[in-house]
Amino acid sequence: MFKSWSELEQAIINCRKCLLYKTRRNAVPGEGSKNAKLMFIGEAPGAVEDETGRPFVGAAGKLLTDTLEKFRLKRSEVYITNVIKCRPPGNRDPRDEEIENCSPYLESQILLIKPLVIVALGRFAAIWLLKRMGYHCQGIMKCRGRVYKGLLLGLEVSVIPTIHPAAALYNPRLRPIFESDLKLAIEEMALKERKIPSSKPKAKPKSLLDFISLSARKDHN
Ligand code: SF4
Secondary structure, rough: OOOHHHHHHHHOOOOOOOHHHHHHHHOOOEEOOOOEEEEEEEEEOOOHHHHHHOOOOOOOHHHHHHHHHHHOOOOHHEEEEEEOOOOHHHHHOOOOHHHHHHHHHHHHHHHHHHHEEEEEOOHHHHHHHHOOOOOOOOOOOOOOOOOOEEEEEOOEEEEEEOHHHHHHHHHHHHHHHHHHHHHHHHHHHHHHHHHOOOOOOOOOOOOHHHHHHHHHHHHHH
């Protein structure tokens, strides 16, 4: 298990644990706040991500960023990564051995960030997360839109599976589903933050999350 971000990111960038290193242009470790309360996990980098070394920067990533902003949450406030860190050729599905080899990196990222809520973007992330919490996902449309609470790698988290933003991008009828699942995740994060005593001074609300959190605290007091 990696103890520091620099060690972890260097290991991913130089990794040759599976054959995907041969066809990648760049490994894509992830990006965002390393103190994030909310974490997003997708499947694998696509073409633009492979080219830039950044996660979710293509058209599907723009939909994710825009949806976050619709709920007044900045992309820089969350952490975004994938189950595997290198692009499978032709965007094929990740293979079991690739997921197995790459999993220690994602496990370390979760343990370093300690998020309160994780959104699984698509089937592969949902299966990866729910299996480790003792749940079974029988397809993303069956398990999406619900809050799964439990222990993940010894951390108490809530996991909310939803469709991959690429699915919402190419089928606009699925966008309300994607939006309502993200709203659910943001509300769950606000609920969990409410239970954590904060020593920080009260700040003027800057985002929907801040607004919900502050309102919740006021209700409580
Ligand atoms: S996909 Fe993961 S295990 Fe495979 S080479 Fe990339 S970083 Fe290493």
